[in-house]
Every structure is written in C-alpha cells, then in structure tokens.
Amino acid sequence: MSELHFQYLIWKGKQMAIEGFERYKVEKTVKKIVEGNFDENTVDGLLMGLREHCASNSVFREIAHFVAHNKVRNQGLTNSELEAFYLSLRHFSEYVGPEKRLxxxxxxxxxxxxxxxxxxxxxxxxxxxxxxxxxxxxxxxxxxxxxxxxxxxxxxxxxxxxxxxxxxxxxxxLSFIQARPVFTQQLVLDQIVSTLNINNLMFEMSDLVLQSDKIVLCILALLHNTTYETADKAISKCYISSEHDLIPLGPLVGLHGEAVVNSSFGKLSLKGTVPVNWRGRNNIWAAFSIFLTDLLVEDWCEPSMVKIVSVGSTSGLPTHVLKVDFDRPLFINDDFKLQPL
Structure with a gap:
C-alpha cells in the first residue's frame, strides 16, 4: 500500500494509525491470532482495538461497531440492508399482494x-x-x-x-424486492488485512490465512442473536444459520421420479430477519443471508447440535428431518466448534 493511499485512508476515516500502549495490546492480539492461540474473545479484542483506526464506512468498522454496541443497532451497513428489505416487504404486503393499489x-x-x-x-x-x-x-x-x-x-x-x-x-x-449479503468471508478477511496494513502492524500473510476460517467463525459467534431497529421502529434480528435448514430422514422424489437426498447442511451463514404484517398476521418473519461464509456446518458445529424434528405425517414424504439447533446462545469450545451455552 502506497504512503499516499495510507494518508488518504487516514483523512477519509478521520482516524490516526494506532500508537502507544493501545498499539502494544493489538500487536499481542495479532500475534495470538496468527499463532492459532485465540478464541472469539481474542477477535473481539482485535475489533475493539482497531475500530477507530480503520477506513470509515468499511466492513471492518461495521462489525467492530456492532460488537462494541451490542444492544439494538439503528445505523450501519447491515441496518441499511435490513431496512431496505423491510420497506420492500411492507410495500409488497400493503400494495402488491392485496387488491389495494398505490x-x-x-x-x-x-x-x-x-x-x-x-x-x-x-x-x-x-x-x-x-x-x-x-x-x-x-x-x-x-x-x-x-x-x-x-x-x-x-x-x-x-x-x-x-x-x-x-x-x-x-x-x-417499486417493482422489485432485492436482498443481498452485506459481507462475504473473503471481503471480511480482506478488510482485516487492509486494516492491519494501514496501521503498519506486522504479520505473516500465510500464517493469517491459515487461521482465516477460525477468525470467521469467531465473528459469526460475536454477531449471533443480535438485533437492529429499522423503519417504524421494527426490530430485526440476526442469527447463525445453515445453507440448508433441514435434511430429510429418507429420500425425497424429484421431478422425474429420482431419489433426492440432502446429505449436508451446507455452509454457515448469518441471516437477517424482518417482521412482515401479511393480511393482519404480524408474526411472520422473512429472512435473507447477511454474511456468507465458506464454513461447512458439519466441520464447525458440535454434532450434538443436530436434532431430529417431526414435521407431521405427510403422505409419501419423510415425517422426520434433521435440523441444527441455532436457537440458543452459542460459544466456541476447546475443539473450535460452535456449541450451545
């Protein structure tokens, strides 16, 4: 990164590179991470230490600010995306689905x-x-x-x-509804590297890359069960989820009579939900992915989180499915897997 670009980022974000004792603390935190000796609290410390020393309006600052103010958030990139989704669905429920027209x-x-x-x-x-x-x-x-x-x-x-x-x-x-992820795993990692670089913090890129999956898991854990306030003071929620919510216990039948079997829950993600008032029913939640990762559920969740759930007696279809229990508070255990508290 050029000196000119570094100075621009300092001016743009109105921040100075970290110095003094705060720098010493962050250097120790970075050392723990690249050595693989860390957990979600260590990553929390990195975010807190550098949140005022990163480019403004960056994904790094977005995540760091939320972790710092982990009550109800009403601003930021994630809040904007949730609010846009909420407003689109409100318009659809009031003027597109019903007979009423705008x-x-x-x-x-x-x-x-x-x-x-x-x-x-x-x-x-x-x-x-x-x-x-x-x-x-x-x-x-x-x-x-x-x-x-x-x-x-x-x-x-x-x-x-x-x-x-x-x-x-x-x-x-007014003719479309679009929800898009705010973060991807690669974007988050690029932002961490950029923030370390603009603060002239020393690290081996290859060592950091080796820890990238664990870093992302820590960030997911820090963002799990967080809340946002959008338009109309509607409360939106974010939580860890899986790419495939359910795995049937038994094969499903495809369009051409073939057996269809989901053998994996896919990748972990952070989903955002917004409330929808549909024809007087105000307990409906619509969801979309806020943070996409490359982490397979089976590799990063304790097996005990998988539960057998009954879905009723539907003729010709499996009556029980497998589901990962993300509904409780989660932490990262000594095996570096998500586990309920």
Missing part, C-alpha cells in the same frame, strides 16, 4: 419515498446510466423534490403531475 393522486405513507431512495441504491451506476441516462445524484434529487410532506399524518403527496420518464422511474423502483 395511488399517488392521494396522500401515501411517508415510507414510500424512503423506499424509492433505497431501491435506487440497489442499482449500479452502470444500470442507472443505461436505463435512465442520468446520474444517481440527479435521480435522487428528482425524487426528493417530488413530494410535499405532512408530518402530522405521516404522509406524502405529489406536488404536481409527473413526466412519463419520472413515472416510469417510480414504477420501476
């Missing part, structure tokens, strides 16, 4: 404007230029100026009739 000739809920903004952020700059021949900043400004606000009623109303291109923009932005 009518902009009358006041509509204030969240619709916020949804338009977050949906625009789902599009890449290239997609925006190709589809609308405008810059993101111009379209956001256009949306921002479209409405009058009634704070008392929590509604917005179009100031005037909109042009066809603007009407198409609004229709397009």
């Amino acid at each position: 009518d902009f000739s009358v006041p509509v809920p204030m969240y619709i404007k916020k949804l338009l903004m977050v949906q625009l952020d789902k599009l890449t700059d290239a997609e925006i230029r190709k589809k609308y021949r405008e810059r993101r900043k111009v379209l956001k400004s256009r949306i921002d100026k479209l409405f009058n606000f009634d704070e008392g009623k929590g509604t917005i109303l179009l100031k005037e009739a909109v042009s066809n291109p603007t009407a198409k923009l609004i229709t397009d932005l």
Whole structure:
C-alpha cells in the first residue's frame, strides 16, 4: 500500500494509525491470532482495538461497531440492508399482494419515498446510466423534490403531475424486492488485512490465512442473536444459520421420479430477519443471508447440535428431518466448534 493511499485512508476515516500502549495490546492480539492461540474473545479484542483506526464506512468498522454496541443497532451497513428489505416487504404486503393499489393522486405513507431512495441504491451506476441516462445524484434529487410532506399524518403527496420518464422511474423502483449479503468471508478477511496494513502492524500473510476460517467463525459467534431497529421502529434480528435448514430422514422424489437426498447442511451463514404484517398476521418473519461464509456446518458445529424434528405425517414424504439447533446462545469450545451455552 502506497504512503499516499495510507494518508488518504487516514483523512477519509478521520482516524490516526494506532500508537502507544493501545498499539502494544493489538500487536499481542495479532500475534495470538496468527499463532492459532485465540478464541472469539481474542477477535473481539482485535475489533475493539482497531475500530477507530480503520477506513470509515468499511466492513471492518461495521462489525467492530456492532460488537462494541451490542444492544439494538439503528445505523450501519447491515441496518441499511435490513431496512431496505423491510420497506420492500411492507410495500409488497400493503400494495402488491392485496387488491389495494398505490395511488399517488392521494396522500401515501411517508415510507414510500424512503423506499424509492433505497431501491435506487440497489442499482449500479452502470444500470442507472443505461436505463435512465442520468446520474444517481440527479435521480435522487428528482425524487426528493417530488413530494410535499405532512408530518402530522405521516404522509406524502405529489406536488404536481409527473413526466412519463419520472413515472416510469417510480414504477420501476417499486417493482422489485432485492436482498443481498452485506459481507462475504473473503471481503471480511480482506478488510482485516487492509486494516492491519494501514496501521503498519506486522504479520505473516500465510500464517493469517491459515487461521482465516477460525477468525470467521469467531465473528459469526460475536454477531449471533443480535438485533437492529429499522423503519417504524421494527426490530430485526440476526442469527447463525445453515445453507440448508433441514435434511430429510429418507429420500425425497424429484421431478422425474429420482431419489433426492440432502446429505449436508451446507455452509454457515448469518441471516437477517424482518417482521412482515401479511393480511393482519404480524408474526411472520422473512429472512435473507447477511454474511456468507465458506464454513461447512458439519466441520464447525458440535454434532450434538443436530436434532431430529417431526414435521407431521405427510403422505409419501419423510415425517422426520434433521435440523441444527441455532436457537440458543452459542460459544466456541476447546475443539473450535460452535456449541450451545
């Protein structure tokens, strides 16, 4: 990394490289990690030690801030993604699934404007230029100026009739639901390496890579059972999960009569859930993956976490399945596997 880039990151994040006794503590923490002598508390110490000494708006800072303030979070990259998902589902449940349609000739809920903004952020700059021949900043400004606000009623109303291109923009932005991971294993590891580098902390890359799976497992454990507050003060939750939730005890039958058997739960992930009020039922949760890892469930979870669960007597299908119990608080045991407290 060049000195110029290092100075830019310091200016951009308004932080200085770690120094003094704090640096000494982090150096000891890094040494423990590269030697393989660590657990989730050690990784917690690394995140805490460097959270004010990393690039702003980075994944490293996002994770570190949440671990530091592990009550209800209402800001950050994860919160933004959960909120966008929540708003999209609220719009779908109120105006797409039911017979009711969104009518902009009358006041509509204030969240619709916020949804338009977050949906625009789902599009890449290239997609925006190709589809609308405008810059993101111009379209956001256009949306921002479209409405009058009634704070008392929590509604917005179009100031005037909109042009066809603007009407198409609004229709397009309200026509899709997209949820995407905030982190991947490689992205998190790249961010850790970058943060160590900009603080001139010495380590052998090959040694760190050897510990990468364990580092990621520690971060999963630190983020398990965390909560976020999104729009409408809705509480969203994040928890460790598996790529495949269930494994049938017995073969399923495929489209062409072939036996289909899931023999693995797949990879570990952190899933985010948001509440959905569907036709008066407010106890429904929708989920998507926040953090994708390369860690196989069978390699990194204690076998005792796998339970046999009854799914009722369905004709022609297995009546019992295997399920991993992620519902309880988890820690990393001496064998470096997830285990319930």
